[in-house]
Structure formats: C-alpha cells, structure tokens
Amino acid sequence: MAATDRLNQTSDILSQSMRKTDSSMSVVTAESPYKVSVVGSGNWGTTIAKVVAENTKEKPDLFQEDVNMWVFEEQIDGTPLTQIINTKHQNVKYLPNIDLPENLIANPDLIATTKDADVIVFNVPHQFLGRIVSQMKGQIKPTARAVSCLKGFEVGPKGVQLLSDYVTQELGIECGALSGANLAPEVAKEHWSETTVAYRIPDDFKGEGKDIDHRVLKQLFHRPYFHVNVIDDVAGISIAGALKNVVALGCGFVTGLGWGNNAAAAIQRVGLGEIIKFGRMFFPESKVETYYQESAGVADLITTCSGGRNVRVATEMAKTGKSGEQVEKDILNGQSAQGLVTCKEVHQWLESSGHTEDFPLFEAVYQITYENVPMKELPSMIEELDIVE
Ligand SMILES: NC(=O)C1=CN([C@@H]2O[C@H](COP(=O)(O)OP(=O)(O)OC[C@H]3O[C@@H](n4cnc5c(N)ncnc54)[C@H](O)[C@@H]3O)[C@@H](O)[C@H]2O)C=CC1
Numbered sequence: 001m002a003a004t005d006r007l008n009q010t011s012d013i014l015s016q017s018m019r020k021t022d023s024s025m026s027v028v029t030a031e032s033p034y035k036v037s038v039v040g041s042g043n044w045g046t047t048i049a050k051v052v053a054e055n056t057k058e059k060p061d062l063f064q065e066d067v068n069m070w071v072f073e074e075q076i077d078g079t080p081l082t083q084i085i086n087t088k089h090q091n092v093k094y095l096p097n098i099d100l101p102e103n104l105i106a107n108p109d110l111i112a113t114t115k116d117a118d119v120i121v122f123n124v125p126h127q128f129l130g131r132i133v134s135q136m137k138g139q140i141k142p143t144a145r146a147v148s149c150l151k152g153f154e155v156g157p158k159g160v161q162l163l164s165d166y167v168t169q170e171l172g173i174e175c176g177a178l179s180g181a182n183l184a185p186e187v188a189k190e191h192w193s194e195t196t197v198a199y200r201i202p203d204d205f206k207g208e209g210k211d212i213d214h215r216v217l218k219q220l221f222h223r224p225y226f227h228v229n230v231i232d233d234v235a236g237i238s239i240a241g242a243l244k245n246v247v248a249l250g251c252g253f254v255t256g257l258g259w260g261n262n263a264a265a266a267i268q269r270v271g272l273g274e275i276i277k278f279g280r281m282f283f284p285e286s287k288v289e290t291y292y293q294e295s296a297g298v299a300d301l302i303t304t305c306s307g308g309r310n311v312r313v314a315t316e317m318a319k320t321g322k323s324g325e326q327v328e329k330d331i332l333n334g335q336s337a338q339g340l341v342t343c344k345e346v347h348q349w350l351e352s353s354g355h356t357e358d359f360p361l362f363e364a365v366y367q368i369t370y371e372n373v374p375m376k377e378l379p380s381m382i383e384e385l386d387i388v389e
C-alpha cells in the first residue's frame with residue numbers, strides 16, 4: 001500500500017473513532033427519567049448493578065438515581081444478605097471487598113424490585129430464570145424493556161431459544177442482551193474491558209426521549225473502565241456467550257491433564273468453528289462478523305478459557321476425577337459454572353435435531369462431563385467425528 005493510502009486509511013480510522021467518542025458522549029435525556037432494576041446479585045449480577053448504579057447517579061436527566069437489585073435472600077452468619085448489602089455496601093458473599101454505590105438498593109422481594117421498572121436487567125444463572133420470569137408475569141409495566149446478561153439457552157419443546165427471546169415470549173417485553181469478555185472480578189475492580197450490548201428496536205418503539213434505544217443503553221452501561229459497543233445482533237452475541245462456556249470446559253480438561261498451551265489453543269480453534277457453525281445453522285439471522293469483531297465473540301472465548309470459572313472447574317475435574325457438580329460446589333462458593341448446564345442443553349438439542357456429529361467438540365464435552373468418557377479421548381473424538389463429517 002502506498003504511503004499516502006496508508007495515511008488516508010489512518011485518518012479515516014481516527015475520524016471514525018472520534019465519531020464513536022462523540023456519539024458516546026452526546027447528551028441523551030428522557031422526558032421522564034427511566035427507572036432501572038437489576039434481577040440477580042451473584043458475581044456478575046452485583047458487578048453490573050454497580051456499573052448501572054454509577055451511571056444512574058451521574059445522569060439524573062436520563063435515569064432515576066436509585067437502582068433496585070433483587071437478591072435471592074440468604075443468611076450470612078445469621079444476617080440477611082440484603083441487610084449487609086444495604087448497610088455495608090458490599091456483597092460479602094458473591095463480590096467480596098468491592099464497594100458498591102449507596103444508590104444500589106438490595107431487595108429480597110422480586111415483584112417490589114421490578115414492578116415500577118422501565119428497564120429490567122436480568123443477571124442470574126440461567127437455571128433460575130424460568131422460575132423468576134414466571135413469578136414476574138403480569139406484575140411488571142407492560143411498557144418495560146429488558147436486557148439479559150445471562151449466558152445460556154432455553155431448550156424445550158420449542159427447540160433451542162435465546163434467553164432474551166424467552167424473556168420476551170414469557171413477559172411480552174422487548175429484551176436485548178449484554179455479553180463480552182468480562183470476567184466479573186476484573187470489571188468490579190474497574191480494570192478496563194470491553195463489552196457488547198445488542199438490542200432490536202421494537203415495532204412499538206415510542207420515540208426518542210420516550211423509550212429505550214441504543215443511545216440510552218450506551219449511557220446505562222458504558223463506563224470509563226467498561227467500554228460498550230451497541231449493535232443489533234442479539235443472536236450473535238448470545239450464541240457466542242453461551243457456547244464459549246462449553247468450549248472452556250474442553251479447554252479446562254486438556255489444561256488439567258497437563259497438556260499445555262498448544263492443546264488449549266486447539267480446543268479454542270475448534271470451539272470457535274463450532275460456535276460459528278451453530279449460529280449459522282440454527283440462528284441464520286446472526287452475523288458471522290460478530291464472532292470476530294465484537295468483544296462478545298472470540299475475545300470472550302479467550303478470556304473465559306484463560307481464567308473463567310468454567311475453565312477452573314474443568315481443570316479441577318481433570319486433576320481430581322470429581323464430577324463437575326461436585327467441583328462447582330467445592331471451589332465456587334455458591335457461584336455457577338454455566339457450561340455444565342449449557343453442554344447438557346446443547347446435547348439435548350443436537351440429539352433431538354439429529355446434529356450431534358456436526359459438533360464433535362460440544363458432544364465430546366458433554367460425554368466427558370456426563371457419560372464418564374475419559375478426558376484423554378478428547379482429541380480422537382474430535383478427529384474421528386471430523387472424519388465421519
Ligand atoms: N461471573 C462472571 O464473570 C460473568 C457471568 N456471566 C453470566 O451472568 C449470569 C449470572 O452469573 P453470576 O452473577 O456470576 O451468578 P453466580 O454464578 O455468582 O451465581 C450466584 C447467584 O445465584 C443465586 N441463586 C442461588 N440459588 C438461587 C435460586 N434458587 N434462585 C435464584 N437465584 C439463586 C445466588 O443468590 C447468587 O446471586 C450467568 O449466566 C453467567 O454465565 C456473564 C459474564 C461474566
């Protein structure tokens with residue numbers, strides 16, 4: 001490329017990035033500031049609630065300051081967790097040693113937390129979502145909008161469904177998604193990271209200043225340490241977020257066996273291929289570029305396989321020979337490794353749709369986790385099934 005072309009290209013990139021900064025910093029207001037609630041208070045639930053509450057405090061023209069966070073109540077040394085959060089302003093069990101904003105208010109009553117909300121941010125391990133939304137039915141504002149920060153799928157009689165679509169179907173409100181390379185402990189410590197928010201503007205959009213749109217979502221989630229890109233591809237970011245947890249289990253198996261970085265990289269390579277294939281096969285509306293351009297794609301795969309809970313659980317499974325469920329209990333102190341649930345659900349779906357052989361890594365992870373297939377068989381399972389294909 002000629003030097004002048006390179007110069008022009010650089011100046012294009014710079015002006016694009018300046019436009020990006022401009023739009024993220026433009027003033028966005030609402031006719032009536034939006035009330036935001038968070039459903040969930042685990043490791044990521046509390047971290048996102050912190051992010052959101054910091055923004056609502058700084059933007060009174062757009063959001064009501066107080067953010068309610070629903071907490072699945074439990075006693076910590078005889079004191080309710082909600083009481084500890086509201087007095088000590090720390091979630092001592094799921095996000096210890098992180099100070100939370102005082103305008104973040106913990107509440108054990110799900111309906112009281114969400115009934116007045118204009119924006120509901122869902123952030124619970126996905127095995128609990130069904131029960132939560134069934135309790136919320138008919139109890140929230142019909143005009144509310146939602147964002148799901150969960151990573152997983154709903155698999156049932158209707159096939160495989162995105163969790164955001166499940167929320168929309170069950171509650172009748174538009175639901176987008178937030179997903180990215182975001183290990184909660186790092187975001188909570190305000191170490192810089194990126195994320196992707198995806199949201200489709202619904203047909204009943206009430207207009208700028210009256211309803212949630214991409215600019216409002218950027219204002220809600222973007223922080224100096226948490227950079228947000230807002231796009232339309234809800235399916236792409238949700239598929240990547242759910243399936244990277246399955247790949248991370250595979251990565252943990254080879255790591256725990258002591259096979260080193262080459263093996264871990266091989267699992268991630270195969271995993272990325274299967275993630276993209278899954279998206280194209282079952283959610284053709286998802287965009288392939290989302291997987292490599294967005295934080296929710298390959299970047300999330302890398303961070304999770306480097307240091308997430310799923311890779312840690314699988315590594316420990318390999319080292320101790322214990323089941324995934326047992327290791328989760330032993331090392332996560334009540335947190336969840338979602339790959340254990342997701343690999344089972346993905347298997348159910350692939351089996352019922354006749355596609356197990358198209359996804360040898362996902363299938364191998366399932367068989368190792370639940371059917372006692374030895375981990376050392378993993379390379380040959382991927383290879384043999386590749387040959388069948
Ligand atoms: N932790 C992380 O680094 C990240 C997590 N995610 C995703 O966010 C979602 C939420 O994860 P975390 O907040 O980390 O949760 P977590 O893994 O910390 O789970 C603990 C939470 O589950 C709740 N819980 C336990 N039993 C329950 C029940 N029967 N009903 C309702 N809630 C119950 C606990 O009260 C606690 O709030 C998951 O889908 C996860 O994959 C996404 C990005 C980062």
Ligand SMILES: O=C(CO)COP(=O)(O)O
Nearest residue numbers: 180181182183308309310
């Ligand atoms: O989704 C995550 C990072 O983006 C967290 O991954 P783990 O659940 O494996 O910790």
